[in-house]
Amino acid sequence: MSASRSIISVKALLSGSLTILVLGLLMQLLFVAIAVGQLIFTRHFPGLEWLAQGLLYLCGLLLLLLTMAGGGYVAAWVASERLYLHAALAALIGGGISFVQSLGVGGLTLTGVLLFLLGVPFALAGSWLRQRQLKYSA
Numbered sequence: 001m002s003a004s005r006s007i008i009s010v011k012a013l014l015s016g017s018l019t020i021l022v023l024g025l026l027m028q029l030l031f032v033a034i035a036v037g038q039l040i041f042t043r044h045f046p047g048l049e050w051l052a053q054g055l056l057y058l059c060g061l062l063l064l065l066l067t068m069a070g071g072g073y074v075a076a077w078v079a080s081e082r083l084y085l086h087a088a089l090a091a092l093i094g095g096g097i098s099f100v101q102s103l104g105v106g107g108l109t110l111t112g113v114l115l116f117l118l119g120v121p122f123a124l125a126g127s128w129l130r131q132r133q134l135k136y137s138a
Contacts, residue, residue: 009079009086016075016090016123017097023070024098027063034059068095068119072126087127088120095119 038056042049071094072087079086099116106112 007082007085008089012075012079012086013090013093015078016071016086017094019074020067020071020090020094020119020123021097023067024094027067031060031063064115064119065122065125068122069126069129072123073130074126075123076127076130083127083131084124087123091120091123 035056038052042052045052068091071090075086075090076083095116099112102112
């Protein structure tokens with residue numbers, strides 16, 4: 001009898017989830033620095049506050065993209081098969097931990113839920129990059 005293989009790699013899930021959490025913390029630090037710069041900018045140019053606010057949201061979205069894509073990439077890199085499944089689950093685990101932590105601070109908001117759900121496609125994009133890299137390196 002052959003040994004049965006697990007469908008899910010725990011190592012890939014942990015690697016992807018921890019990558020999301022660590023990158024998320026680093027991206028939050030960067031986001032705070034950008035927000036301080038935005039605050040200084042709006043003090044000097046109050047008429048352009050709408051532009052600075054829009055750019056701040058855009059930067060936040062891009063940092064989320066990088067965080068989730070990085071976690072999806074790492075999960076797919078560690079997993080030997082079912083790359084998209086591992087990336088999606090890592091995004092749900094890592095993003096879920098971050099989301100639950102944010103509930104204690106700011107409560108449940110529609111924006112928070114949408115950003116949490118938006119993390120899964122970004123993680124899948126990271127997994128797609130890894131799969132594409134494997135395809136062209138073979």
